[in-house]
Amino acid sequence: MELLDLAKKVLSWGSDEELEVYLSRNHSTRIEVSDLEVESSNVSTSEGLGIRCIKEGRSGFAYTTVLSVQAAEVALAEARENARFADPDPARTLPQPQGEAKVELASDKAALALPMEEKIEFARRIERAARAKDSRVRKVRQAQYADTSYELAIANSKGLAVAHSGTFFTSSILAVAEDNGNAEMGWSYHFARELAKLDLEPVGEEAAQRALALLGAQRGQSARVPVILDPMVAADFLGSFASAFSAESVQKGKSLFADLLGQQVAAPLVTLVDDGTYPEGISTAPVDDEGVPTQRTAIIEGGKLTSFLFDTYTAQKEGASSTGNALRSSFRSTPSPGPTNLFIQPGEKSPQQIIGEIKRGLYVTDVMGMHTANPISGDFSVGVSGHWIENGNFVKPVRSMAIAGNWRELLLGITAVGSDLRWVGGIGAPTICIGEMSLSGE
């Protein structure tokens, strides 16, 4: 059955309530190679639907992985039952149909149909490139190629009915370099919406380079010094604190940016944007996960906080408009505001220039324990490895150290933003330099 047809069937059972059906279906293939041998090949189909029911401001939800009329009936009954127990909130309502944003979504269905042997070769090419870089690259944890096609449909009792689909391709590798009993890992990743645009060899080479560069790393001295985050690390930080920009966090007193709209929250050279229409972004779509058109929203402009990210509920709560940021992790969950394609706008300086300006400091290429950062207080303390800088040059690799601080202080302390924007999934960042941070070591 077509997804939208099933959605309409469910809506036809509605009574004096608001109903929403969200359906998705994915097909994917994933190949994992190690020592140039196929370690595993995975093919999968995942599908399911989630039903939201709102009655007198009480919202209930239920899901099922069975896309049948009978299973949908059971889910609807459960959603209604759940709604009975919820506390009422007049702001809980579903969006009216508002059209769709104009986006270009490449769909490369032909590539999905390639024979398995060709896909295996893609994964091997990633590993070969890593090994070819240097003879000290002796192992890989996994070189991986994956492709996915997805279909989504959202319909609600207010007449909204939207469907969209697309494809994406990813390559990644975790390479290990060994020398004199030392072993270090390096990771790299790329995604594209069309196979022709997917990097393979560059991903292998970069992971190898990252691992090799850390060989011989040792713990350094504690210090307060300038710290440069490479784009992948900067994106990791941005992703960890993204929830602070959600209107829900703000309204519930869980954001360190609450009450700061219009104020300077970052250095003037920082501009932070969420863009659901970003060309070829991994989260690019004509509508968000409750069917509202996506858009470009500047969150921080020239260091000033200009907007939060809203879904329909949080917008209703304060008489604002949804920014098209309703997000679900899957059909199993209800929407809440979150980022689509979130990125720090690149600046003018090349990373080499930024490094060259540092007398004494740290260049971070890897963090550990990022998930322990506290997005509510903004405090973080994470393990780091990277390169010690003296007079603008890398002088030795370091590891087993930690940096600590607060996300707000970090944003205000940014002294340089690089030109090298890099995407890790839906989060993008260039190289950034922070004027001073606490570095813990010996």
Place this chain on the structure above:
Amino acid sequence: MKRNVDPDLAQEILAAMLVRGGDFAEVYWEHTVSQSLFLEEGRLERLTGGEDLGVGLRLVKGGRTYYAHTNSLERDALLQLADKLARGAEGASVQAEELLLREPPVRFGVRQPAEEVETGEKVELLRIINQTARQAPQVRQVTASYGNTLQEVLIANSLGFMAEDKRSRVRLVVNVIAEADGKIQTGYESAGGVGGFELVATGAEQLAQVARERAVRMLSAKPAPSGQMTVVMAGEAGGTMVHEACGHGLEADLVQKGLSVYAGKLGQQVASPLITVIDDATLPGRYGSYAFDDEGTFGQRTVLIENGILKSYMYDLDTALKENRESTGNGRRESYRSRPFPRMSNTFIASGETDPDEIIASTEHGLYVTKMGGGQVNTTNGDFVFEVTEGYLLEKGKIGPPVRGATLIGNGPQVLSQVDLVGSDSGFSLGVCGKNGQGVPVGDAQPTLRIPNLVVGGTEGV
């Protein structure tokens, strides 16, 4: 729930997967029903429930794993998928063993099935938490959540193993956000395990109280120190350190690929003689307990490190096959959507002989950790981090003022070799462990431990 994959169909699917040969084939059927309730702003905001029904098929041949999963469970669709997997292999058909249902030595009883408890009663738990947690003027927000899952599985493989299991888990979580002078601190607590509603039916009030007190107490905490110092970890602090410092490095897949600092060290001294590390899936009620792992092997108790000597790694069927040995019952997966890997169950350092108070009293200067959060490890070089969410300075053998959260960083084998005092106590914590993108519930525990030298990632001079 009518089960749409029965033993006969499973046998048929196994045969279809092996028509072109293979070393191992497996059918994993799963039906999971879950309910979750979420309270915030004093309001019961989200109530969700659902069912997840799917099948994962696995064929192993010549070291290569072919895996497929689907939500389309009609007989024809499953046989077609089996045929698709078989096409990857080349060779003559092999026969699967006759399936034989196995009874595990332990089963975990459920006294009060959570599915039979009225939603209203669960809502009441969250209201109690909310009310208790707000009994301090500094509290700005309280989030409380409750969840229960009932997972039914049928696992059948070509070795003739067949296992049926029902796993019931319950979890109650509270997060308190307190604010003073523009500073925010949070207090997090969770309870639950393998079993029924009885695991959380009492004690909600205490859970909320502990979380509230921590959030408020931490508001007056000074920034954590930055640099190397002696660290004493209380038994009540949880077991994140053992999980990261050696647990992951003892998983056989990482060991076999040479990606662990513990590879090739069986029989060698890898920790202080005071240290014994055990992984035990058979402990009643713990979050990481199971009768069967996700390949149908019985859950068991495995001594990993005994008096500092490395005794065993943790195996699933695939890694066991490579060494021609038995699985240790550590083959786990998040769901039918993933193939299994060697994973921990409940991992702990065995209690020692020193009175915990004596450990504190004998420490001149250091950091006293009373609550750990999450952690991470780089198994290749052994470096690991774990988060301290509640800590105090130790001064002249006494517990001093509180310090704010910080990450501690060390190297697994180095840290475990350094431990110089092991307490006679123990305290379990529960968590969700992530590996290869999959989360599985685990338990971990440590007695009070003293480590002479760890890097504390704070912001103040030591």
